[in-house]
Amino acid sequence: MTLSTSLLRKYNVPGPRYTSYPTVPYWEEAPTEGQWIQSIRDALEEGDQESVGAAIYIHIPFCESLCTYCGCNTRITRNHKVGASYVSTVLKEWDLYLSNLNRDISISEIHLGGGTPTFLSPMELEDLVNGLLTRKGVSRSLKGDSEFSIEADPRVTHREHLESLYKMGFRRLSLGIQDFDPKVQEIVHRVQSEEQVRKLTDQARSLGFTSVNYDLIYGLPLQTLESIQVTVEAIQRLRPDRIAFYSYAHVPWIKPGQRRFTEDDIPSADAKRALYELGRKMLEEVGYSEVGLDHFALKTDSLWKAADSQTLHRNFMGYISKQVSPLIGLGVSAIGDSWQAFAQNEKLLETYVSRVENGEIPITRGHVLSSEDRILRRHILNLMTKMETDWNVNSLKSPHLESVRERLLEMTKDGLVEFPENQCRITKSGRPFMRNICMAFDARLALKAPATQLFSKTI
Numbered sequence: 001m002t003l004s005t006s007l008l009r010k011y012n013v014p015g016p017r018y019t020s021y022p023t024v025p026y027w028e029e030a031p032t033e034g035q036w037i038q039s040i041r042d043a044l045e046e047g048d049q050e051s052v053g054a055a056i057y058i059h060i061p062f063c064e065s066l067c068t069y070c071g072c073n074t075r076i077t078r079n080h081k082v083g084a085s086y087v088s089t090v091l092k093e094w095d096l097y098l099s100n101l102n103r104d105i106s107i108s109e110i111h112l113g114g115g116t117p118t119f120l121s122p123m124e125l126e127d128l129v130n131g132l133l134t135r136k137g138v139s140r141s142l143k144g145d146s147e148f149s150i151e152a153d154p155r156v157t158h159r160e161h162l163e164s165l166y167k168m169g170f171r172r173l174s175l176g177i178q179d180f181d182p183k184v185q186e187i188v189h190r191v192q193s194e195e196q197v198r199k200l201t202d203q204a205r206s207l208g209f210t211s212v213n214y215d216l217i218y219g220l221p222l223q224t225l226e227s228i229q230v231t232v233e234a235i236q237r238l239r240p241d242r243i244a245f246y247s248y249a250h251v252p253w254i255k256p257g258q259r260r261f262t263e264d265d266i267p268s269a270d271a272k273r274a275l276y277e278l279g280r281k282m283l284e285e286v287g288y289s290e291v292g293l294d295h296f297a298l299k300t301d302s303l304w305k306a307a308d309s310q311t312l313h314r315n316f317m318g319y320i321s322k323q324v325s326p327l328i329g330l331g332v333s334a335i336g337d338s339w340q341a342f343a344q345n346e347k348l349l350e351t352y353v354s355r356v357e358n359g360e361i362p363i364t365r366g367h368v369l370s371s372e373d374r375i376l377r378r379h380i381l382n383l384m385t386k387m388e389t390d391w392n393v394n395s396l397k398s399p400h401l402e403s404v405r406e407r408l409l410e411m412t413k414d415g416l417v418e419f420p421e422n423q424c425r426i427t428k429s430g431r432p433f434m435r436n437i438c439m440a441f442d443a444r445l446a447l448k449a450p451a452t453q454l455f456s457k458t459i
Contacts, residue, residue, distance in 0.1 A: 007414060008273055011433050012459040015439050018314070019317075021442070022367060022369070022373055022444045027366060029367070030343065033361050039340040054325075055324040055326070055327045057113065057328070057329045057330070060112060060116065061332050062116060062120075063115055063153075064076070064077070064155075067178075067189055068187070069178065069258065073333035073347055075349055087127050089352075097330075097361065104137040105138055107133065108141035110129065111149050112151065113150075113317065118157040122158075122161050125165065126168065146169065147172060148170040150170055151175075152174065152175055152176070154176075154197050171210045172211040177214045179227060180227075181227030181230050214243050215244045216235070216279070218275040218279060219267055241301040242298070242304075243295070245296060246294050273459060292314065293384060293434050306320075306321040330345075332348070340369055341368045341369060342369075344364060372443060376400060376441055378396060380438045383437060384434065388424060388425040401441075411437060415430070416433050416437070424437070
């Protein structure tokens with residue numbers, strides 16, 4: 001499918017990525033500590049009957065150097081002595097949750113993100129994960145398959161890391177690649193060779209990791225069709241199980257590191273989409289299937305199987321194989337999700353540590369979802385994971401839905417979306433415009449017109 005230039009220019013506007021609804025800029029009053037704990041307790045009690053256990057996301061902010069495209073919360077340092085004290089603080093935060101929840105909890109998912117989680121030594125990773133799982137009242141879920149995953153930088157990750165992780169039950173590894181073109185790597189300050197990536201991938205598979213993901217980015221400075229071809233040809237040789245092929249979000253007003261290059265270095269909107277279309281075509285030619293938005297997987301991978309069986313879920317970590325609730329965020333800037341509420345930790349490391357040491361769950365912002373929020377969240381999630389949604393049942397009806405058809409009238413005329421009775425379906429041609437279609441379901445966006453600088457472009 002070739003994306004029409006006229007449609008691209010028509011709909012390439014600032015918009016949310018919808019890893020949550022409401023989106024973070026439109027969060028209102030954060031839950032109190034008591035409200036947040038109660039919402040987690042409620043989710044756990046519901047999950048005793050329906051779910052497979054809670055998920056934990058742990059943010060490790062440390063990186064040895066700054067990748068200038070990065071939009072994550074990071075702390076740049078080469079002092080690895082900070083790792084042990086940070087692990088201790090995260091475990092103290094976990095103890096605060098356990099004492100406040102005052103009930104047993106089973107864990108079905110652990111995700112380590114960052115930053116660079118493998119900035120920590122193998123022993124520190126063991127202290128962290130074993131510390132989470134060996135607290136009184138904590139167990140690994142026996143319902144269904146548990147999933148432990150970690151993001152890793154090939155430049156600082158060693159076999160010893162992988163051996164420790166495998167021993168603790170990790171079977172999914174995500175490597176930050178972005179691009180293999182040397183000139184692109186240089187300008188974004190992320191220089192790594194195909195051989196480095198191959199070595200780590202082979203080590204993971206030899207140890208028994210069952211899913212290896214590569215993160216790629218299109219629209220980076222100095223990126224061309226030739227550099228995308230070089231990158232995807234390397235991917236074809238390395239053959240990861242799944243791929244996240246993200247659109248570069250240029251937000252230098254939020255991330256000053258992106259000022260290392262200028263607007264002239266960045267591909268135009270038309271050129272940027274051409275990069276994606278070439279990458280998509282090359283990936284599909286060797287057996288990868290598009291899953292959701294900007295993700296690809298082999299049919300042997302659990303992500304494709306989840307999409308095929310319609311259990312795919314999307315949250316702050318992107319696409320995952322199933323919905324697990326609650327998601328408890330630990331560490332600086334980590335976000336938790338109980339389905340009834342969101343809560344994000346302090347973003348400044350020193351403030352996060354101070355509050356935990358003072359015995360506080362370190363929430364700095366969040367949002368308690370209204371009944372309409374929860375209904376619209378389900379519709380947006382359906383569109384992002386199933387390409388369609390249906391509000392024929394009363395539990396999924398909302399006054400805002402009455403205006404959705406009108407809001408999408410132009411996109412309907414352009415063949416991007418269809419409206420059977422009380423349903424919305426994204427067509428194959430509409431798939432690149434998924435974020436735009438979801439915006440029509442976003443009541444908070446409609447009430448508060450978005451400032452241009454809140455979001456990156458949708459396409």
